[in-house]
Amino acid sequence: MTHGFNRRSLMLGAAALPMAGTAALAQTATITGAGASFPRPLYERWAQAAQAAIGVTLNYQSIGSGGGINQITARTVDFGASDAPLTAAQLTERRLLQFPTVLGSVVLSANLPGVADNALRLTPEIIVDIFLGRVTRWNDPRLVEMNRDIRLPNLPVSPAYRADGSGTTWVFTTYLSRVSDEWRNGPGAGTAVRWPVGNGARGNEGVSNIVRNTPGAIGYVENAYATVNRMTTTQIRNKAGVFVRPEMPQFLAAAAAADWTVPNFAADTIDLAQPDVWPITSPTYILLPMNPVADRVAASRNTMRFFDWAYRSGSQIARTLEYIALPESAHGLIRAAWARDIRDPAGAAVWTPTGA
């Protein structure tokens, strides 16, 4: 009995030793993050590539932006991730630094038999009226007027929306609030709002399911999801009055046109004035504690190393997954913010650009 016990513990010890050895050799460091589900596919792919490149292992749990904010506020993870930026007051209260990683865009998908992909043209006013329940049929004179070259069917308009709280809803309703006073004073902008009409479903897949199954349905989905699933999308007229297609050049134009020097990187990329921008895009953010406790300093540094690597080498991965990379100028500003704001308990900067 005793003999067997000894042998087992010996074996355990023998098994543990080489593992500890390799860990020390490869300097694998694990960082944990939690939050938004929208960037999860990207962070996971970055994590795979970064593990080989810089030896940082990322464990990311996509529990939703709200969950991510709660977790990082409680400091149970190394970083949080949120689709909607936090306000300056919220960041100060939680002692968090906020920086963007990539942008995402929201597109509209409609199920109109006989209407080709990106053929339908919509103006902001029409979109607002559709989601307010004022445009009830697809052969509405105003829709016909701006879509003279396609035949619109006489179908009821069935709006579809995300019923679960989501960053996608936040982006889309922020856009609607921007283009319409009535929407701003009515349903407003948030991760979940009070929809006047339509059907709610869970996730991009739920909305896309309603759109697919219901002739005449229109819903908003995250662009990466729409592209991967080959959904029929629409053109939208942007602020400059140009009808634009939801494609990468228009998304990158929005990222380039945004002002990244604003406080907390809460850059406004919605309904920008440039003629070639897609009007509904938004950055997704990382929340990093400004005051990591002593035993979290290394993890904080590794988190910044991870995203530093992602900015330098991750753009191609982002693009293949249909995420919109930030412009180079923004990367520099973010690194400067790391060096300035993240301090260890002794007050020294955790991030040193040369030590990366």
Add this chain to the structure above:
Amino acid sequence: MSATTHSPAPRRSPGLLGDKIFALLCKSAGIFVLLLLGAIIVTLFIGGLPAFQRFGLDFIISTRWDPVEGREEFGAAVAIIGTVLSSVLAIIFAVPIAFSIAFYLTELAPPWLKRPVGTAIELLAAVPSIIFGMWGLFFLVPLIQRYIQLPFGEVLAAIPLVGFIFDSNNFAGTSLFAAALVIAIMILPFIAATMRDVFDQVPPVYKESAYGLGATRWEVMRNVVLPYTRVSVVGGIMLGLGRALGETMAVTFVIGNANRMITSVFDSTTTIASVVAMEFPESLAGSPQQSALLALGFILFIISFVVLAISRWLLRPRLK
């Protein structure tokens, strides 16, 4: 020899101690369940207290559920009504079928068929609710949309007085009707199994006497079996209702998740459980929204508790 005569006493005393320990363990397990239940209620209540304080009675009677930050307003009436309506509709759909199944199994089915059909019903009860949700979304919802709502919607809406129940502008198929149908299928096995069991408990001599007097099977069912088991049957239905009230995943898939008051069974609406499931992950800790969601949970707990208490009371074994 002396060892054997003495042995009962030493063997007994550890036995007594064991009995005491065992009794104590059982008692604490029982109390633990009570404490756990109480703790859940108290946690939900404390979590929901800010919402109750801020909105007062409005929390229950207002239909305005606006989670937008900065102007939060939480009225749970839509969710409460949606929960009750979907469950009651489900009961209306499920009870006649459940009764037919139980009637068939206890009175009509040949003995060799009773076992497989009974087992099938029990298996139906074991299907996870997410499966019903997916099946409902991909099969039942299009079916309702294409073969019930589109062809019959306008005909039904033209019926005087009650037509408005079927008159809807919602053509996606996800609706209160779809949710009630899915819940009905989910609770069917519970009600059917309870009914079968209580029908089987009717003393054969009662039924035989009725048959002896020349009663038909239906007359026996109506005048002997049902009166004898009436209260237990209602208890079984309440048990199904209890499950229907708390059903979350399957309902969320097919109800349309619209926090709006419905005027028609084909409108989309929401239930307490789906609102909580949908909005909880994105609610910030300590926010009015989270408090309102916890308060919703508390209300659901109370509703389910009352329904289950009534069913237990009706199903209680009685001395006859």
